[in-house]
Amino acid sequence: PGELRSRLRDAREEEDAISYVRRNLHGRISLLSDELLARRGGRGTSRSVDALVGALGDGPSGCRGARQGVALRASEVAGRRGAERVLSEAHLAHLPDLGDDDIEHLLERVESSEHELSELRRRLHAVIDSLEDELAGRYKNGLELPLERL
Amino acid sequence: MPEELADIWERFFKNPRDQDARERLILNYAPLVKFVAGRVRAALPPSVDQADLVSYGMLGLIEAIERFDRKREVKFETFAIPRIRGSMLDELRALDWVPRSVRAKGRELAQAMTKLQSTLRRDPTEEELAAELNVALDEIRDRLDASAAMSIVALEDITTVGSEEGDRVSLLDTLADLGAEQPGEAIEAEETRRALIESIESLVDRERKVIVLYYFEGFTLARIGDILGVTESRVSQIHSKAVLALRVRMAE
Numbered sequence: 001p002g003e004l005r006s007r008l009r010d011a012r013e014e015e016d017a018i019s020y021v022r023r024n025l026h027g028r029i030s031l032l033s034d035e036l037l038a039r040r041g042g043r044g045t046s047r048s049v050d051a052l053v054g055a056l057g058d059g060p061s062g063c064r065g066a067r068q069g070v071a072l073r074a075s076e077v078a079g080r081r082g083a084e085r086v087l088s089e090a091h092l093a094h095l096p097d098l099g100d101d102d103i104e105h106l107l108e109r110v111e112s113s114e115h116e117l118s119e120l121r122r123r124l125h126a127v128i129d130s131l132e133d134e135l136a137g138r139y140k141n142g143l144e145l146p147l148e149r150l
Numbered sequence: 151m152p153e154e155l156a157d158i159w160e161r162f163f164k165n166p167r168d169q170d171a172r173e174r175l176i177l178n179y180a181p182l183v184k185f186v187a188g189r190v191r192a193a194l195p196p197s198v199d200q201a202d203l204v205s206y207g208m209l210g211l212i213e214a215i216e217r218f219d220r221k222r223e224v225k226f227e228t229f230a231i232p233r234i235r236g237s238m239l240d241e242l243r244a245l246d247w248v249p250r251s252v253r254a255k256g257r258e259l260a261q262a263m264t265k266l267q268s269t270l271r272r273d274p275t276e277e278e279l280a281a282e283l284n285v286a287l288d289e290i291r292d293r294l295d296a297s298a299a300m301s302i303v304a305l306e307d308i309t310t311v312g313s314e315e316g317d318r319v320s321l322l323d324t325l326a327d328l329g330a331e332q333p334g335e336a337i338e339a340e341e342t343r344r345a346l347i348e349s350i351e352s353l354v355d356r357e358r359k360v361i362v363l364y365y366f367e368g369f370t371l372a373r374i375g376d377i378l379g380v381t382e383s384r385v386s387q388i389h390s391k392a393v394l395a396l397r398v399r400m401a402e
């Protein structure tokens with residue numbers, strides 16, 4: 001099980017890093033699309049904290065079965081993939097200076113990165129599931145608790 | 151050429167009243183609040199509203215921007231995330247989010263656990279806790295369900311290590327650390343970890359198994375239910391009872 005555990009740990013760390021970037025991209029998509037909405041709707045572009053909260057509080061949610069080990073830290077973005085490099089660009093800091101079509105362009109890029117990452121993440125969830133199935137199977141067959149490893 | 155982020159920070163650092171720099175920094179890092187809200191919410195009951203968490207978290211982000219000291223070698227995100235999470239939990243606590251009656255019942259249960267642990271020289275069963283408090287078994291299970299919901303917000307963390315606030319090592323953080331690659335750095339955290347592992351070894355079989363499978367193997371409660379042959383909600387109660395037993399034992 002040691003080798004199985006280390007594969008599981010690597011897959012989970014990868015999933016953690018991807019989820020961190022993905023959720024940040026969700027936040028960017030919310031803010032960019034809300035900015036376009038505000039400009040078109042004549043709400044001006046006063047970026048009050050309330051407006052930010054309104055934009056970020058949306059989006060689907062709902063929890064998937066309690067699991068421990070959901071880390072709360074900034075993942076080191078390895079930048080292996082283009083989608084992760086998008087995170088390192090600070091375009092939101094320049095939002096006040098961007099024209100409408102700049103924002104639309106940016107939205108397209110961020111959304112396609114988000115899709116790419118979500119697909120990768122889905123595959124990782126499947127890998128994690130099958131590794132966990134295998135480890136759980138060993139416990140059902142009488143694997144002892146690794147107390148010496150705690 | 152758009153201004154570099156480092157230059158916006160520099161501008162804000164030199165003049166904290168520069169509204170333009172401040173607004174751009176808040177805009178730039180606001181998505182972090184969505185990330186933290188998603189993860190904090192994963193540990194809370196579904197009744198907590200995502201938008202509320204985001205608004206509490208935003209306060210933490212703004213405070214982090216104002217307090218960030220660029221001379222320290224840490225990345226802003228690493229500095230900000232604990233503060234965003236902290237302000238979410240502080241606001242939930244201030245809202246008295248967990249009803250007093252629920253907390254009182256939880257405290258009563260902890261007192262019964264303490265008393266029986268010392269008289270029986272082992273952890274009491276649910277039935278023994280029910281007899282001690284003169285309530286039905288279902289009432290004990292309801293209280294265990296309530297404590298699961300309260301966990302990161304209202305349960306006082308009894309395992310204190312250092313003297314000042316900053317040194318306190320929370321039981322839940324130490325448990326969460328069990329699955330981590332590198333154990334806690336501080337020596338106090340190492341002592342707490344040792345004491346926790348001894349306490350885990352003294353749990354009854356099924357509770358010890360739930361704790362190890364949940365915190366060390368990182369399985370979901372549903373999967374643990376499948377391994378043990380019980381429902382997920384039953385696993386949640388076993389988990390809550392085990393954490394209560396550990397909490398009381400570590401407080402000694």
Ligand SMILES: Nc1nc2c(ncn2[C@@H]2O[C@@H]3COP(=O)(O)O[C@H]4[C@@H](O)[C@H](n5cnc6c(=O)[nH]c(N)nc65)O[C@@H]4COP(=O)(O)O[C@H]3[C@H]2O)c(=O)[nH]1
Nearest residue numbers: 026027029030058059060061062063064114115118119122
């Ligand atoms: N801009 C923006 N886009 C978002 C947001 N959340 C999700 N998306 C994107 O929208 C797709 C559909 O999300 P969904 O309807 O919630 O449908 C989701 C959801 O039902 C479920 N799911 C995925 N990840 C999680 C998760 O971490 N927790 C929960 N509870 N469900 C999840 O799987 C479905 C498919 O997920 P994906 O393949 O990742 O595909 C996701 C993702 O690409 C958001 O806040 N902002």
Ligand SMILES: Nc1nc2c(ncn2[C@@H]2O[C@@H]3COP(=O)(O)O[C@H]4[C@@H](O)[C@H](n5cnc6c(=O)[nH]c(N)nc65)O[C@@H]4COP(=O)(O)O[C@H]3[C@H]2O)c(=O)[nH]1
Nearest residue numbers: 015016019020023060061062063064070125128188189192
């Ligand atoms: N092994 C494995 N791990 C999984 C799976 N689904 C999610 N995770 C991991 O578990 C974390 C918590 O998920 P959650 O409780 O559903 O909590 C989620 C959920 O409430 C929400 N969320 C994220 N993506 C979506 C989505 O696409 N749709 C919906 N509806 N909610 C989402 O944001 C919260 C935090 O998301 P993250 O930061 O991505 O953090 C996620 C992710 O790292 C899975 O099927 N297998």
